[in-house]
Amino acid sequence: MMVKKKLARFLSFRYVLLALILLILAGGLVMLPKVEKQEGIHAEQLLNKAISTERYVSTDELSDKIISQDPSFILVDVRDPQSFNEYSLPNAVNIPLRNLLDEEYEAYINQTQYDVIFYSNDNFYADQAWVLGNRLGYQNLRVLKGGINEWYNSIINPTVPNEQLAAEDFELYSTRKAASMFFGVMYPEQNRVEEPVIEKPAARKVVPVKKKKKRPVEGGC
Amino acid sequence: MKELEKVKRISISSTLFILAVLVGVLAYERPENMYARNTKSTLEDLTRLNYIIPMDKLDSPDVVLVDIRRPYDFEQGHLENAINIPAAEILREENKKIFRKLKDSNKLAVLYGNKIEEANIPFLLLYQLGYDNVKLLSVNNKYLHNSLITESADVEKPVANIRAFIDESVRNATKKEEVKKPAVIPKKVIPVKKKKKLPVEGGC
Numbered sequence: 230m231m232v233k234k235k236l237a238r239f240l241s242f243r244y245v246l247l248a249l250i251l252l253i254l255a256g257g258l259v260m261l262p263k264v265e266k267q268e269g270i271h272a273e274q275l276l277n278k279a280i281s282t283e284r285y286v287s288t289d290e291l292s293d294k295i296i297s298q299d300p301s302f303i304l305v306d307v308r309d310p311q312s313f314n315e316y317s318l319p320n321a322v323n324i325p326l327r328n329l330l331d332e333e334y335e336a337y338i339n340q341t342q343y344d345v346i347f348y349s350n351d352n353f354y355a356d357q358a359w360v361l362g363n364r365l366g367y368q369n370l371r372v373l374k375g376g377i378n379e380w381y382n383s384i385i386n387p388t389v390p391n392e393q394l395a396a397e398d399f400e401l402y403s404t405r406k407a408a409s410m411f412f413g414v415m416y417p418e419q420n421r422v423e424e425p426v427i428e429k430p431a432a433r434k435v436v437p438v439k440k441k442k443k444r445p446v447e448g449g450c
Numbered sequence: 451m452k453e454l455e456k457v458k459r460i461s462i463s464s465t466l467f468i469l470a471v472l473v474g475v476l477a478y479e480r481p482e483n484m485y486a487r488n489t490k491s492t493l494e495d496l497t498r499l500n501y502i503i504p505m506d507k508l509d510s511p512d513v514v515l516v517d518i519r520r521p522y523d524f525e526q527g528h529l530e531n532a533i534n535i536p537a538a539e540i541l542r543e544e545n546k547k548i549f550r551k552l553k554d555s556n557k558l559a560v561l562y563g564n565k566i567e568e569a570n571i572p573f574l575l576l577y578q579l580g581y582d583n584v585k586l587l588s589v590n591n592k593y594l595h596n597s598l599i600t601e602s603a604d605v606e607k608p609v610a611n612i613r614a615f616i617d618e619s620v621r622n623a624t625k626k627e628e629v630k631k632p633a634v635i636p637k638k639v640i641p642v643k644k645k646k647k648l649p650v651e652g653g654c
Contacts, residue, residue, distance in 0.1 A: 233454075240457055247464050254471050272483035272579060273541055279571045280538050316613040327497040330490050350606040353567050357496060360574050361489045378609040385612055413616045415623035 269364035279360055285374040286346055288383045289401075292408040295319055302344040302371075305337065307358045318348070318380070319412075326354050329361060341368045348373035348380075384408050483541055486580025501573070502588045503560055505602050514552055515587070518563045518572050527598030529562065529591075537563070537572045549576060553583045562587040566603045 269275070278284075294302060295318070304321035306313050313323040324334045326349070338345050345362075347355035347370065355372045362370045373380070382388075387405035390398040410419065487495070508515070515532035517524050524534040535545050552559045559576075561584060563569040569586055576584045590603045 236454070240461065243461060247461065247468070250468055251464075254468070254475070257475065267481055267485055268488045269485070271481050272485065272575060276538070276541055276571075276575055279575065312608070315611070327493065330493055350608045351567060353570055353606050356567060356570050357574060360571065361493055364489055364578070376606075377612070381610050381612050381615070386610070386615060413620070415620045417623050419623055 270366055275360065275364050278363055279356075284359055284370065284372045285352070286371050287374050288380045289405070291318075291346065291373060291380075292384050292405075292412070296408060296411050302346055303337065305345055305347050305358075307347055307349050307354050308377075312350070316377070318377075321348075326358055329358050338362055338370070339365070339367045344369045344371055346371045346373055348376045350378055351376045385412060385414055483546075483579055485578050487578050489578075492574075492578050495577070496574075501577075501585050502566075502605060503558075503585050504588050505600070508560070508587070510558075512557045514557055514559050516559050516561045518561050518569050519591075523564070523593070526593055527596075529598075529600065532562075537568070540572045540576060549581045549584065553581055557583065559584045560587045561585070562589055562591070564592065565590050566605060 293299075304318050306317050306321045306323045307326040307329065308323075309325050310323055313321070317323070322337055324337065328334060329338070339362075345367075347358045347362075349355045352372050352374055353376075355376060359370050359372050375382075384405055387402055387409060390402050406416070410416070503513075515529050517528045517532040517534045518537040518540070519528075519534070520536050521534055524532075528534070533548070535548065539545055540549075549559055559581070561569040561573050566586060566588055573584055573586050588603045588605060589600050591598055591600050593599070
């Protein structure tokens with residue numbers, strides 16, 4: 230009986246102790262969230278991703294994708310609506326940088342089905358959109374390297390390579406030129422070429438026929 | 451006795467629970483770099499504040515230039531009085547200390563790289579971590595003939611009006627075609643060749 234009593238007293242005391250400790254800990258848990266909740270991935274992780282150039286898509290790659298009707302990506306123009314309306318890439322969505330995190334656009338950039346290619350005039354604002362989106366853990370975000378300006382310099386108005394350059398440069402130029410025609414640019418020779426093509430064979434046809442007639446004449450002489 | 455065992459079990463489990471909580475609290479680790487701004491407020495600041503400093507406003511003594519290029523580039527040539535903190539290393543403890551010190555002494559840390567787009571990333575990251583004394587210098591640098599050439603950069607300035615360029619190309623293409631048509635037609639006349647061949651025939 231004595232043992233039982235002692236044990237019981239001790240145990241009831243322990244309960245109070247346990248309850249106290251639990252209360253203190255619970256209080257501590259209430260204090261913890263006071264440290265501001267961290268949004269998104271760790272800064273070091275974000276830096277590592279941002280330093281790498283993996284996110285960049287070149288203008289040549291992009292024009293290839295558009296021409297071959299690759300369905301795996303969506304284009305997001307982060308410039309203001311005015312610039313967007315003036316000129317933008319085919320089928321692009323306009324999400325001005327300031328509205329990037331608005332709820333109505335979240336469905337475009339926070340999904341895993343498509344690659345999202347951001348672009349602006351250069352890749353300055355597009356990179357900013359990329360950094361913020363990546364911090365929030367959005368997947369498959371890419372950036373058009375050089376933006377619209379590079380698009381103009383390489384695809385819309387490609388520089389004609391000078392004659393000393395390698396054959397690849399000429400190949401690249403003709404690919405880009407063909408691409409630029411796809412995107413609406415017209416070249417003077419584009420129209421001119423067609424007619425001479427018809428004329429020249431006609432001229433050739435006439436001449437050989439005459440020569441044949443003349444040869445027998447010569448031989449006869 | 452049964453009751454005693456129940457009590458025993460409860461006390462053991464509650465001790466375990468407390469232990470688990472203690473371990474959790476001790477192991478609770480704050481991330482090494484704490485963001486001071488969330489993405490929404492960062493974005494708002496980006497569109498509202500001016501964080502780009504032109505070259506000619508650098509004279510203030512409260513400005514410290516930070517070169518974010520690799521040490522190799524830095525040693526080849528850099529802007530006067532700049533310190534080198536490569537972009538990949540901005541989160542190192544000693545480098546963060548530098549930025550913290552600058553912030554505490556109310557100085558501006560102005561970042562630059564080979565292109566302003568390059569300095570953009572470290573700037574944005576530092577800004578989100580709370581270093582709002584960090585700005586961007588609007589210059590592009592390139593290394594040419596053993597010297598660093600620094601040009602002011604126009605951020606996001608369009609190089610051309612593409613819509614106008616395309617319209618112009620279409621207009622040119624259709625116009626020139628009409629002009630050249632008459633010029634092409636005379637080429638059809640080849641009788642010149644006939645004349646040359648006739649004398650040959652005659653010679654024979």
